[in-house]
Amino acid sequence: MTLDLLLHGFSVALTPTNLVAAIIGVVFGTLVGVLPGLGISGAMALLLPISFGLEPLTALVIFAGIYYGAMYGGSTTSILVNVPGEGASVVTCIEGYAMAKKGRAGAALSVAAIGSFIAGTLGLVGLTFAAPQIAKWALAFGPPEYLAIAVLGLVVLTGITRGSMVRAGIMVLIGIMLGTVGLDPMTGVNRFTMGQSVLSAGINFVIVVMGAYGLGEVLYSLSEPQRRATPIKVKFRDLYPTRAEMGRAFPAIFRGGILGFLIGLIPGPSATISSFASYSLEKRISKHREEFGHGAIEGVAGPESANNGAESATLIPLLSLGLPFNSSTALLLSAFLIHGITPGPLLISSHADIFWGLVALMFIANVFLLVVNLPFVGVFASLLRTPISILMPMVAVVVLVGGYVINYRIFDLWLLLGFAVLGYVMRLGRYDFTPMVIGLFLGPLIEKSLQQSMVIVDGNPLALFARPLSGTMLSLAAVIIALAMVRAAFGWKKPTFLDSESNPDAVAASADSDVNTKGN
């Protein structure tokens, strides 16, 4: 039955326009991953207004292509330049660049691409079977269950986000506060608009993301000491790994893909976390431990597979419940909403063509990732020679124009600049913007669910704990908060996936704001 539906999806999706859109998405995503500045979230936010005129499926496949392409692009810079293009590619710097210095850059790039493809495909298979089933269960959910899922998701997000849980909690709450600006749909009251009618519509989520992740990243890149990237050259004929290398890489690819998929189901920067977790796992179980830090191929295969597996898994709560737990899935949700489609339990039944068409196109985009990007890796790498001083003003202009054409309001540009400055200053102050963005997006849903839940339980909040599902999730959230308080009281450190003695470079890299602030 599921396979029939998937085949139907392929029949809907396989049009020349959609195939071209998939290629554009994957290539643009790779560019975004390779080049500093924009990041996945900034790129998706920028393309959102541009996608207005496209068919829904065509627009969605471009975004999905960016989603996958950026992960691969990030690994290209990690391997060739020792600079992570995305937070999830930090660990690839360690082994990938070491392999490149030994003349095995091509093998590293191939393994990263093949691993991304296999894990992405496995993740999509998981999505194909899991999403419809979860959507069926979710049809029985009421406001208390949605409230509980959102609260648990946000609590887990604050626990996993780098830095203190208190600070991440503040960011979530500030985001929810921003989400209350404008007309309250339940009561019709204008809130926190300061007499400005333009704020009645609320604060546009896309503007916030473009400002904080797009322009904020531009400002941060410019204020860093300028480095000229000289990528290691790779010839086409050097792209193939040896049989021995593939023999070691394949098990790591499958382990990483499965681990990444499971971690991807947890709210938060799952792609980044899964790559670190996979690296630690590979190092612990490898028969070639002495090679780690000096070019172990498992250290590229595992993490690169893990982050793609995680990317697929994060789509499950988005498509089946309509709940995004990172900024890129929140933008994907915005793309759905703009085209009049509401992800959630009813998506699969009321827009079956869209859902199955999108899943089919993601399989295809995954193939394009391998076929298109690998032979052109030299071209992408050469773009790294573009000076930041030329690239960043270009990105800034495009983001400003993109921000204007959303609603054709100068006020939006002022908001864009305001959040750009805030995102930049928060980056300097080592605050993570992502929880604020998720809080902003989920805030209205949480408020609506809270109000409706209070009516259902007749004002008795403890009654929420009596319902099996909401009670379990709220109890879990309470336990996580309690554990965090105990940890803080006794001065225990937050658990990490890295052993700082064996991976000092990775830990140092993860301490850099780059890990979590490009929107993933």
Added chain:
Amino acid sequence: MTIERGLTVFFLIVSTAYLYASLGFSTGSLSAPKSGFTPQVVGMLAVFLCLVDLIATFRRSPAPGEPSRLLVAAAFIGGMVLYVVMLPLVGFLVATIVCAFLLLKFSGVSGYLLPAAISAALSGAVWVGFGMLLNIRLP
């Protein structure tokens, strides 16, 4: 005061102002919450957490130094502000050419010919890309 400490104070001020403003809306009751219910709950939680964070941040030693090119970032922000001011006055093409040129100079591109050429080409490309290919109206 470091940026981190400044932000901690900033968020406390914002949360307190938000909580104060939310008191002007009707709370309703637990069984019939109104427009002020969620803002007041969120505001109180935020103020509490901000106070906890403030104490923790000021007890900690400040984080190591900030990037050295803050002036570049400040000039860049000024250039973007100029763009927003100019856009409704002189239209897209002129505003974009002028401001792209300034942004390129602020970010360190030397000479005048190269930034002028890049800003003209960029403005033209955006005009063609947005206006003609994607059919999106530009001012």
